Amino acid sequence: MTGYHPHIITDNGTMKIRQVVNSIFNSCTYVLSKDGHSWLVDCGDVECILPFVEGQLDGVMLTHSHFDHIYGLNRVVELFPGTSIYTNMAGLEGLKSDKLNFSRYHETPFVLDAVDNVKIVHDGERIPLFGGVEAIAYYTPGHSPCCVTWMVEDALFTGDSFIPGVKTVTNFPHSDKILALKSETFIKNLTKDHHVYPGHAPITEE
Numbered sequence: 001m002t003g004y005h006p007h008i009i010t011d012n013g014t015m016k017i018r019q020v021v022n023s024i025f026n027s028c029t030y031v032l033s034k035d036g037h038s039w040l041v042d043c044g045d046v047e048c049i050l051p052f053v054e055g056q057l058d059g060v061m062l063t064h065s066h067f068d069h070i071y072g073l074n075r076v077v078e079l080f081p082g083t084s085i086y087t088n089m090a091g092l093e094g095l096k097s098d099k100l101n102f103s104r105y106h107e108t109p110f111v112l113d114a115v116d117n118v119k120i121v122h123d124g125e126r127i128p129l130f131g132g133v134e135a136i137a138y139y140t141p142g143h144s145p146c147c148v149t150w151m152v153e154d155a156l157f158t159g160d161s162f163i164p165g166v167k168t169v170t171n172f173p174h175s176d177k178i179l180a181l182k183s184e185t186f187i188k189n190l191t192k193d194h195h196v197y198p199g200h201a202p203i204t205e206e
């Protein structure tokens with residue numbers, strides 16, 4: 001159980017946002033909750049997020065379908081069978097292919113069992129999360145074609161499209177440097193009045 005740093009990031013009355021740093025690559029899962037309903041942004045280690053899932057887990061918003069951001073999904077769907085998983089078409093392809101999501105190059109190949117739970121989002125689409133709170137999906141390709149940045153109130157969940165202080169990784173087979181720069185510029189503009197919740201936490205000595 002090393003590497004877990006669950007903590008409340010914000011509890012602004014509208015919703016709670018909690019961050020869990022996962023055991024693989026320090027990727028981050030965020031738990032958003034309000035009034036007995038919860039949502040995840042990405043999904044890594046599962047047991048450590050369970051204490052923070054209030055009531056029903058309604059859905060998971062994926063920032064992209066690289067292995068380190070999705071590997072807990074089968075367990076989550078087992079625990080919460082009604083959970084919807086939101087991503088774009090490229091994201092769905094990654095969920096179905098251990099080659100595209102890179103898990104075949106790690107210890108445990110991963111593909112999503114519950115493909116029927118996936119809902120495809122379009123660029124700019126709004127997803128209702130809680131009463132009066134919605135998420136907006138913005139396609140931010142570059143790191144990967146499956147990258148989606150999620151805006152929820154004043155929070156921006158940027159995945160690996162924009163990690164403050166870290167150069168965006170664009171050396172994967174499906175990366176695109178030009179698109180990555182465009183997406184970064186788009187996100188940076190939004191950060192003027194939004195907080196960034198990135199896809200990885202800094203690696204810290206313990």
Ligand SMILES: [Zn+2]
Pocket residue numbers: 064066143160
């Ligand atoms: Zn990634």
